[in-house]
Amino acid sequence: QVQLVESGGGLVHTGGSLTLSCAASGINLNIYRVGWFRQVPGKEREGVSCINVNDGRATYADSARGRFTISRDKTKNTVYLQMSDLKPEDTAVYYCATDLLFVCGSRRTPEVWGQGTLVTVSS
Numbered sequence: 530q531v532q533l534v535e536s537g538g539g540l541v542h543t544g545g546s547l548t549l550s551c552a553a554s555g556i557n558l559n560i561y562r563v564g565w566f567r568q569v570p571g572k573e574r575e576g577v578s579c580i581n582v583n584d585g586r587a588t589y590a591d592s593a594r595g596r597f598t599i600s601r602d603k604t605k606n607t608v609y610l611q612m613s614d615l616k617p618e619d620t621a622v623y624y625c626a627t628d629l630l631f632v633c634g635s636r637r638t639p640e641v642w643g644q645g646t647l648v649t650v651s652s
Contacts, residue, residue: 538646551625
């Protein structure tokens with residue numbers, strides 16, 4: 530059974546940092562691209578960052594570039610999202626997602642999603 534499990538969310542003050550983790554089971558992430566997305570209730574889901582797990586190439590949304598860093602640990606089958614200089618507008622539920630056909634920069638919605646982890650940034 531394919532499963533993605535996010536962790537690391539929490540409450541942080543403006544300017545603070547958090548690192549989110551996305552641990553995969555049932556698949557070998559080395560052949561996947563994994564995206565981080567976020568959603569605020571009532572708003573459209575936003576793609577934040579994406580990584581090709583095999584070679585580490587990464588992309589970022591304008592809102593994340595310069596503040597967020599996506600990385601992976603192949604040995605742990607896990608993708609990370611390091612977030613710094615957090616702002617109240619970063620408050621959202623953060624999800625990681627993937628499937629074999631998903632590529633970074635694609636408009637295609639991945640089929641496999643984690644349960645999400647809540648990030649709350651207080652002003």
